[in-house]
Amino acid sequence: MKLEMKNLSKKYASYHALKEVDLSLKPGLYGLLGANGAGKSTLFKLICGLIRADAGSIKFDGKDTAKNLDEFLSNVGYLPQDFTYYPEFTGLKFMRYMAALKGVSERKAEPLCVKLLELVGLAPQMKKKIKSYSGGMKQRLGIAQALIGDPKILILDEPTVGLDPKERVRFRNLLSSFSSEKIVILSTHIVSDVEYIADEIILLKQGGVIDMGAADELTQEIEHCVWEVMVNAREVREIAAGLTICNQRSSSEGQGMILRIVNEIQPLPDARRVPATLEDLYMFYFGNEA
Ligand SMILES: Nc1ncnc2c1ncn2[C@@H]1O[C@H](COP(=O)(O)OP(=O)(O)OP(=O)(O)O)[C@@H](O)[C@H]1O
Ligand SMILES: [Mg+2]
Helix, strand or coil, X not given: CCEEEEEEEEEECCEEEEEEEEEEECCEEEXXXXXXXXXXXXXXHHHCCCCCCCEEEEEECCEECCCCHHHHHCCEEEECCCCCCCCCCEHHHHHHHHHHHCCCCHHHHHHHHHHXXXXXXXXXXXXXXXXXXXXXXXXXXXXXXXXXCCCCEEEEECCCCCCCHHHHHHHHHHHHHHCCCCEEEEEECCHHHHHCCCCEEEEEECCEEEEEECHHHHHHHCXXXXXXXEEEHHHHHHHHCCCEEEEEEECCCCCEEEEEEECCCCCCCCCEECCCCHHXXXXXXXXXXX
């Protein structure tokens, strides 16, 4: 199974939202990481045929998806970024409604919907109205509807927005449970959402893929570029100007402030190297946008 994008480009009026994107995806979990406006949703909308590319192609197992979009989309589950739920529906009713839209017969719909709601841990609340659900429960309902029809490709646009830490963990575990046989692509600007579960991370910046690889491969790239240094708290602003600061925290002793800096060369005489994390890499690429 393979989903391939070649030279994919999209303009909105004169604004180039996606620029010559080449990606080749096989089963596994991909984290699409990028700042606001990087083009994440645009890429997803192109894959789902909601908008048309200005150039390039998307192929699924060698077949151009635009040539037979309906057939392709029968393989795709999608959770849009701005997904709307019907507050007066119960979780189960909403799932049955989505199943009907996806052409699941009425006889099969009920057991299928209950099974998916169980999978995402919503079975106990399935007869409650969606307006009583928490953010995390709604997101899990969003995943459940995306799983109707057992899609080979699962596209989740910022599914972790609004989740509390416990819900995030639960969500990550859920995703990793089915990513071995599906192509799962999840967008986020929160590094920790994908750091430990994504097989590969795709970094999207201003419409272009600037880097892609396993988390440890990516952090290797900046292995010698992460530094910590203690400075006087009063001098932080002056010192920080022009540097990419990943983090700053008060030192346990006295007036000091410990700065974490990504920089290709030693930024200050007393700076010492520390191991790089994916968050440092994110700051390396996006620091001046964040
Ligand atoms: N329909 C549209 N018309 C004009 N410009 C658009 C349209 N949709 C998106 N854009 C612009 O294209 C760029 C990419 O948008 P996109 O929604 O793909 O980014 P994103 O990475 O999903 O951002 P976010 O993290 O905020 O969801 C942005 O600069 C956005 O303003
Ligand atoms: Mg978006």
